[in-house]
Amino acid sequence: MTLEVRNLRVSFGQRTVVAIDALDLGDGEILGLVGESGSGKSITSLSIIGLARSLGATVSGSIKLDGRELTTLGEREWRELRGDRIAMIFQAPISSLNPVMRVGDVFVRALRLHGASRAQARDRARRAMEEVVLSPQLLARYPHQLSGGQAQRVAIAMAVALRARVLLADEPTSALDVTVQAEILSLIGRMRLEEGISVLFVSHDLAVVAGLCDRVAIMRAGQIVESGATAATLRAPATEYGRELIAAVPRLGDAHA
Amino acid sequence: MTAVGIGAGRARGVLRRLGHELARNPTLTVGAVVLAIVVVVAIFAPLLAPDPTDAGNATHPLSVLQAPSSAHPFGTDELGRDLLTRVMYGGRTSLQIVVEVLAIAAAIGIPLGLIAGYFGGAVDQVIMRVTDIFLAFPALLLSLAIASVFTPSVGHMILAIAVTWWPWYTRLVRGEAASVVRRPYVESSRTLGVSHARIVARHVLPNAATPVLVQISMDAGGVLLVSAAISFLGLGAQDPTPEWGLMVSQGASYFSTQWWYATFPGIAILITAMAFNLIGDGLRERLDPKRVLSR
Amino acid sequence: MTRFVLKRLGLGVLVVLGVVVLTFLIARVIPGDPAVTYAGPHATPAAIAHARQVLHLDKPVIVQLLDYIKGVVEGNWGTSYRTKQPVLSNIGTALPASIELVVAGMLIAVLIGLPLGVLSARFASRAPDLGVRVVAVVGVSMPVFWLALIMQRVFSGSLHWLPAAGQYNANLYYTHPLTSYTNIPVLDALLTGNWAVLGSALSHLVLPALVVAAYPAGLIARMVRASLLDTLAESHVRMVRSLGFGERALFTRFALRPALNPVVQVVALVFAYSLANTFLVEAVFDWAGLGSYAANSLQALDTPAVMGVTLVVAVTYVVLNLIVDIVQALIDPRIRIQ
Numbered sequence: 039m040t041l042e043v044r045n046l047r048v049s050f051g052q053r054t055v056v057a058i059d060a061l062d063l064g065d066g067e068i069l070g071l072v073g074e075s076g077s078g079k080s081i082t083s084l085s086i087i088g089l090a091r092s093l094g095a096t097v098s099g100s101i102k103l104d105g106r107e108l109t110t111l112g113e114r115e116w117r118e119l120r121g122d123r124i125a126m127i128f129q130a131p132i133s134s135l136n137p138v139m140r141v142g143d144v145f146v147r148a149l150r151l152h153g154a155s156r157a158q159a160r161d162r163a164r165r166a167m168e169e170v171v172l173s174p175q176l177l178a179r180y181p182h183q184l185s186g187g188q189a190q191r192v193a194i195a196m197a198v199a200l201r202a203r204v205l206l207a208d209e210p211t212s213a214l215d216v217t218v219q220a221e222i223l224s225l226i227g228r229m230r231l232e233e234g235i236s237v238l239f240v241s242h243d244l245a246v247v248a249g250l251c252d253r254v255a256i257m258r259a260g261q262i263v264e265s266g267a268t269a270a271t272l273r274a275p276a277t278e279y280g281r282e283l284i285a286a287v288p289r290l291g292d293a294h295a
Numbered sequence: 296m297t298a299v300g301i302g303a304g305r306a307r308g309v310l311r312r313l314g315h316e317l318a319r320n321p322t323l324t325v326g327a328v329v330l331a332i333v334v335v336v337a338i339f340a341p342l343l344a345p346d347p348t349d350a351g352n353a354t355h356p357l358s359v360l361q362a363p364s365s366a367h368p369f370g371t372d373e374l375g376r377d378l379l380t381r382v383m384y385g386g387r388t389s390l391q392i393v394v395e396v397l398a399i400a401a402a403i404g405i406p407l408g409l410i411a412g413y414f415g416g417a418v419d420q421v422i423m424r425v426t427d428i429f430l431a432f433p434a435l436l437l438s439l440a441i442a443s444v445f446t447p448s449v450g451h452m453i454l455a456i457a458v459t460w461w462p463w464y465t466r467l468v469r470g471e472a473a474s475v476v477r478r479p480y481v482e483s484s485r486t487l488g489v490s491h492a493r494i495v496a497r498h499v500l501p502n503a504a505t506p507v508l509v510q511i512s513m514d515a516g517g518v519l520l521v522s523a524a525i526s527f528l529g530l531g532a533q534d535p536t537p538e539w540g541l542m543v544s545q546g547a548s549y550f551s552t553q554w555w556y557a558t559f560p561g562i563a564i565l566i567t568a569m570a571f572n573l574i575g576d577g578l579r580e581r582l583d584p585k586r587v588l589s590r
Numbered sequence: 591m592t593r594f595v596l597k598r599l600g601l602g603v604l605v606v607l608g609v610v611v612l613t614f615l616i617a618r619v620i621p622g623d624p625a626v627t628y629a630g631p632h633a634t635p636a637a638i639a640h641a642r643q644v645l646h647l648d649k650p651v652i653v654q655l656l657d658y659i660k661g662v663v664e665g666n667w668g669t670s671y672r673t674k675q676p677v678l679s680n681i682g683t684a685l686p687a688s689i690e691l692v693v694a695g696m697l698i699a700v701l702i703g704l705p706l707g708v709l710s711a712r713f714a715s716r717a718p719d720l721g722v723r724v725v726a727v728v729g730v731s732m733p734v735f736w737l738a739l740i741m742q743r744v745f746s747g748s749l750h751w752l753p754a755a756g757q758y759n760a761n762l763y764y765t766h767p768l769t770s771y772t773n774i775p776v777l778d779a780l781l782t783g784n785w786a787v788l789g790s791a792l793s794h795l796v797l798p799a800l801v802v803a804a805y806p807a808g809l810i811a812r813m814v815r816a817s818l819l820d821t822l823a824e825s826h827v828r829m830v831r832s833l834g835f836g837e838r839a840l841f842t843r844f845a846l847r848p849a850l851n852p853v854v855q856v857v858a859l860v861f862a863y864s865l866a867n868t869f870l871v872e873a874v875f876d877w878a879g880l881g882s883y884a885a886n887s888l889q890a891l892d893t894p895a896v897m898g899v900t901l902v903v904a905v906t907y908v909v910l911n912l913i914v915d916i917v918q919a920l921i922d923p924r925i926r927i928q
Contacts, residue, residue: 087832113836121834134829138848148833181826196833428608431904433866436884440900443888520733524870527735528885543736547874550739551747561736568731576727 039102040065040236041086041204046099048078048085048260055095056082056260063204068230068237070251070268072244072283078260079240083206086238087124088116103204122152125197129209131189135181141192142177149199166199167192169232170225187218194225198233205229205237211246223250244287248272256280323577329570337386349376350384352535360553370555372545378556381537382563388538389567392453392522393515399457400514404464405507409495411465412472419473422465429462435521442530449538452531456521460514467510471503505582513575516568523564539564598915602908609904610662613897614655662901668894672887677898680883685902686773687757688879691868694776694795695802696861703807707814712841714819722811729808734867738801738874745797752797755876758790798875802868806860813856817849824848851918858914862907 041063048056056078063069071079084090085097088108101108103123111119128134136144142163149159164174170191181189190210197205207226211219227250229235241247247254248268255265256279264271264280275281317324341347345367349355355375363370369378411422429437434456441455475481475498484494523540525531532538534545539560546557633641649657661667667678703726710722746754753759757775762768766786770778776795779788821827822845830844840846869881880899887895 089828089831092831117834117836119834120832126829126832128825128829130825134825136826136830136844136848138851139844144830144833144844148835151834151839193829200833424604424608427605428612431605431609431907432900433863433903433907435863435866436869436900436903439869439884439888440896516731520731523733524735527733527870528873530888540733540735543733543739547739550743554743557736557739561733561740564733564736565728565731568733569727572727572731 039063040067040104041238042100042102043086044100044102046082046085046097046101048081048090048095048097050095054260056085058082058099058260058262061255061262063236063238066230066234066236067253068226068239068251070247070254071238071240071257072242072247072254073257074242074283077257079242079257080208082257083126083208083238083240086204087120087126087206089126118152121148121196121200121202123202124204124206125200125202126206126208127190127193127197127210130213131186131193131210132181132184134193135189137181140178140180141184141189145177145192145196145199148196152200162199163195166195169198170195185218186214187221190214190222191225194222194229197235198229201233202235205235206240207237208240209242210239212241212243219246226250244272244284256283320577320581322573323581326570326573326575326577329566330574333386333567333570334390336383337390340380340383340387344377344380344383346377346380347384349380350535350537360549360556362553363555369559370553372542372556373549378542378559381542382539382559384537385539385542385560385563386567388449388532388536389519389522389564392449392456393518393571395453396457396460396518396522397511397514399453400460401464401507401511403457404461405468405503407461408465408468409472409499409503412469412474413476413491413495413499415473415476419469423469426462426465429459430466432459434459434517435524438521439525439528439530442525447530447533449532449536452522452525456518456525460518463510463514464507467506468503471506472499475499475502509575509579509582512571512578516571516575519564519568519571594919595912595916598912602912605908606901606904607659610659610897610901611655613900614658658897667898667901670887670892670895670898672890672892672895677894680895681880681898681902683773684878684880684883687775687877688865688868688872688881690757690774690776690795691798691802691871691877691879692861692864694799695864695868696806696857698799698803699806699810699860699864700857702803703810704814706807707811708818708841708846710811710815711818711822712837714815719815722815726808726811726815729804730812732804732808734801734805735870735874737804738798738871741797741801742874753790753794756794757877758787758794762787762790798871798877801871802864805867806857806864809856809860810853813853814849817852818845821845821849854918855914858910861910862903865903865906 039062041061043058043061046056046058046061047054061082071082073079081090081095084093085095086101086108088111090097097109099109103119108116108119135141145163146156146159149162150156154162163177167174167177172188172191172195176184176188176192184192193210194205205226210226211222214222223246226237226239230237239247239251251268253266254268254271255262256271256275256277257263258279264275264277266276271280272284275284336343340350344350346353353374353376355371358367358371358375360373361367361371361375367377367379369382372378372381407422411419437459438452438456441458442452445451445455472495478498481494481498484498522531523538523543526538526540527544529544532541534541542560543557543564546553546555546560550557658668665678667676667681669675670677670680673680706722706726710719710726713719742754745752766784768775768778768784768787769782771781772778775787775791779785779791818841822840826848827840827845830840835844865880868877868879869884871877872879872881873885880902883895884899886892887899
């Protein structure tokens with residue numbers, strides 16, 4: 039098991055926003071974490087990479103990566119881990135890149151941070167760009183000179199170049215056009231196959247999750263109410279909430295129902 | 296429940312809310328408290344000051360340039376006048392200056408800004424170019440230049456500074472007016488025949504009120520420093536008017552031996568300017584739309 | 591990029607032109623007959639009439655204005671009524687002294703204000719933050735002329751650490767005469783290897799420059815703090831953290847660079863504001879700069895001189911804004927598109 043989360047409790051002051059008893063992510067698995075806005079899914083992914091505290095949250099529980107307990111790590115150990123073992127991509131990819139630095143600059147610095155020499159870093163960055171089907175020349179651009187799809191590919195390329203084990207994807211396609219969305223989803227799927235990355239895919243969009251994820255977990259008000267294999271769960275949800283969620287998805291031809 | 300009981304209950308409620316405000320926004324509270332003290336001292340100066348006549352032309356040849364003592368906590372000046380009294384009365388002068396300058400500047404600047412932003416086009420261009428020209432100068436220099444043209448006095452100085460200050464408000468209000476005018480609900484109001492005046496009153500003014508208020512609070516400190524500087528250079532208040540900047544310049548020539556003369560008025564300027572700035576900071580924190588939305 | 595610069599330049603010229611017209615009009619309001627001032631206190635009516643002709647006061651106002659503008663462009667800024675010398679050369683001697691002071695002050699302000707602002711943001715809501723914020727508020731609320739007096743009294747009068755007035759020791763005029771290229775003592779001394787004057791000039795510069803630096807330092811510290819805190823909340827900072835970068839990398843590069851953008855804009859404005867404050871400092875420290883020249887000219891109702899000073903200040907402000915715009919476009923590539 040790559041990622042094991044047990045008894046995760048995240049709160050802001052008195053308010054508990056996440057209360058997950060168990061969440062598992064297997065080797066090379068893509069797990070979808072779905073729920074409505076405010077269900078706590080983003081905070082969950084931020085907690086797994088240890089960034090919830092910087093937002094002011096209190097985190098307790100157990101998060102194990104390949105058997106190693108993360109919640110007791112010091113800040114320095116966390117910094118070695120981030121990028122290297124666990125990577126994260128975000129919604130609104132262009133805003134997630136530093137606006138005053140060339141994309142390649144951040145890329146190379148991140149690689150060098152985790153031990154590569156300058157030459158190695160440049161080389162790995164270039165190859166990672168080719169993997170995500172982007173011209174390495176784009177590395178010389180600034181984020182606002184890229185399209186949303188290109189920027190998200192760059193983010194994924196960084197995760198690939200850094201050889202992360204786990205990719206946390208927080209609504210990575212929500213801000214993109216539908217056609218671009220499809221490309222990014224297929225790219226993530228390919229990364230799983232070729233690099234063996236495990237993916238935690240957070241989304242409010244059931245249709246997206248249905249196409250990509252092996253398993254799906256449904257979150258509501260901070261708790262996981264249901265989880266299981268994607269096809270089975272979405273076809274026949276066991277809980278009332280699950281049924282409501284599925285029913286709410288508009289389907290072509292529904293107008294006549 | 297007696298009337299006293301109800302009164303006490305209300306008082307306690309007010310105090311509790313004040314305590315709440317203090318915790319939530321210490322900057323604003325500290326600034327407001329200090330300013331309140333300054334204002335109270337200024338208003339009640341005739342009652343609080345030890346020698347009210349010393350605020351004017353009085354001379355006491357026997358007590359010239361005396362060091363601070365229990366009789367004269369701030370010492371005396373070269374005419375023997377009590378400096379504590381003059382500093383207190385100086386507060387009245389300074390507050391009068393700040394209020395009048397900002398009132399005039401707003402009275403000129405806001406309407407001009409409304410016209411420029413609302414009507415746009417050539418009117419807008421002309422007004423904004425004029426604004427740019429005025430803004431091409433640091434306030435102090437332009438006010439000095441204008442003040443130098445007239446016989447030095449507090450009144451002339453107020454006019455000079457106000458004339459320098461209005462462009463900020465024009466620019467601020469113009470921005471607000473221009474953005475509101477573009478909004479769809481304004482356009483539809485116009486097609487329904489709503490008059491310009493009503494649109495300005497109902498839509499533009501409320502939106503512009505907050506930034507203008509914040510700007511005014513932030514400007515107060517600046518106006519105080521500029522007026523003190525102009526008086527220091529001799530182009531503003533004249534003796535016997537008690538004005539802090541003037542007193543610092545009067546005390547400057549005695550400074551090496553009689554340190555108290557220039558020191559206390561300067562401290563008064565510093566504290567009052569700090570109070571204004573803290574209030575400005577506090578208001579900006581509280582009323583800035585960015586922050587309000589992020590709550 | 592060049593189109594950007596040209597457009598800004600064009601606007602700048604327009605503003606300067608407007609300033610010239612405005613000052614011309616203000617000068618017309620100044621009481622006193624310029625011909626009388628020029629001719630002197632004991633002039634005969636004939637001398638005054640002659641003065642009127644020399645000063646072109648007999649021509650219509652519009653012609654006078656156009657003549658003046660033409661003169662400005664050609665380098666003839668009129669003759670000072672007071673010194674009887676060309677205004678431009680007067681300003682040429684006085685301006686560098688003020689520039690020396692303002693530049694020194696701004697350098698100190700940035701060197702102090704920037705790190706303080708970063709420190710303040712790094713430890714936001716903790717002790718260092720509170721300390722810096724208090725000091726910064728004092729800085730921006732400080733009456734400059736009063737601070738000048740205090741500093742002079744304490745560091746020169748009482749402690750005798752630093753000299754009280756002037757740009758450098760007057761005795762050195764004789765023992766180590768300084769050849770003037772730029773009229774800026776520190777620069778000239780450096781260029782000619784005149785170490786005695788250099789040392790003296792630097793020590794004379796310290797106090798007034800510190801006083802000039804008080805306001806900008808406070809302002810810069812506040813702006814850097816606010817801008818950094820805003821930037822830290824943006825999503826690109828979250829991404830950089832997720833890559834494994836720590837607080838130090840954030841505060842020296844990833845968060846700092848985008849945060850500097852609004853600060854650069856303020857620095858230019860403050861430069862112009864500091865020029866005004868230098869005038870006050872010059873009065874206290876007996877500094878022969880533009881401020882003293884302006885004060886004397888105002889007192890003597892020396893119209894051409896006053897107009898010359900006004901013009902210089904306006905041009906300086908416009909040039910500064912242009913530099914800021916260019917620097918901003920260099921730092922933040924998004925601006926170039928506009």
